[in-house]
Amino acid sequence: MAFEAKRTRQKQEPDSADYATELKYRSAANVGTGKLAKGLGYFSIGLGLMELLMPARTGELIGVSPRYRTFLPALGLREIAHGVTILSQQKPTEGVWSRVAGDAIDLAYLGAAFTGEENNKNRLIGATLAVLGVAALDVMCAQALSSEDWGASKNPSAPTTVGQPSARQ
Numbered sequence: 001m002a003f004e005a006k007r008t009r010q011k012q013e014p015d016s017a018d019y020a021t022e023l024k025y026r027s028a029a030n031v032g033t034g035k036l037a038k039g040l041g042y043f044s045i046g047l048g049l050m051e052l053l054m055p056a057r058t059g060e061l062i063g064v065s066p067r068y069r070t071f072l073p074a075l076g077l078r079e080i081a082h083g084v085t086i087l088s089q090q091k092p093t094e095g096v097w098s099r100v101a102g103d104a105i106d107l108a109y110l111g112a113a114f115t116g117e118e119n120n121k122n123r124l125i126g127a128t129l130a131v132l133g134v135a136a137l138d139v140m141c142a143q144a145l146s147s148e149d150w151g152a153s154k155n156p157s158a159p160t161t162v163g164q165p166s167a168r169q
Contacts, residue, residue: 029144033141033144033145036137036140036141036144037086037092037095037096037141037145038086038087040083040086040096040099040134040137040138040141041082041083041084041085041086041087041092041095042083042087043083043134044079044080044082044083044086044099045079045080045083045084045087046083047076047079048075048076048077048078048079048080048081048082048083049076049080050076051072051073051075051076051079052072052073052076052077052080053076055069055070055072055073055076056069058072059072061123061127062110062113062123062124062126062127063113063119063120063121063122063123063124063126063127064113064116064119064120064124065116065118065119067116067118068109068112068113068116068119071109075105075106075109078102078105079102081098082095082098082099082102085098086099091145092145093142093145093146096138096141096142096145097142097146099138099142100135100138100139100142103131103134103135103138104135106131107128107131107132107135110124110127110128110131
């Protein structure tokens with residue numbers, strides 16, 4: 001018979017309600033918000049690369065003349081920075097709010113472009129509507145990330161138990 005020393009068994013996780021439950025479980029709403037934020041991050045990087053690498057094509061697409069296209073690479077670098085910030089954070093509240101501020105900059109840029117007679121107003125209207133649509137998503141996501149439902153004690157990357165029976169009583 002082999003001798004085995006008696007040790008007290010240690011729990012895998014502490015009993016603290018703030019730690020154990022929140023670490024293990026997350027809400028479906030937080031999962032959706034996290035996925036939306038990640039999608040906005042990838043969108044930012046894609047749009048930023050387009051503005052940075054193809055400013056003439058992007059300018060033509062949104063209806064601005066060559067004079068206004070000189071700003072597009074700078075706007076592209078800003079978009080890439082937003083995307084990298086969002087994708088590098090577990091809870092990207094600041095990154096998504098920075099996108100909201102970037103939307104305001106984009107709307108100011110498009111507003112200034114409306115004053116130029118050489119710009120295509122119909123394309124500018126389309127671009128402005130697109131920015132407004134994405135801005136609405138940005139604000140919605142940023143507000144959800146800032147809410148109390150996604151507090152510092154919650155862990156959005158923990159496995160979800162939605163649709164699964166719970167072993168806890």
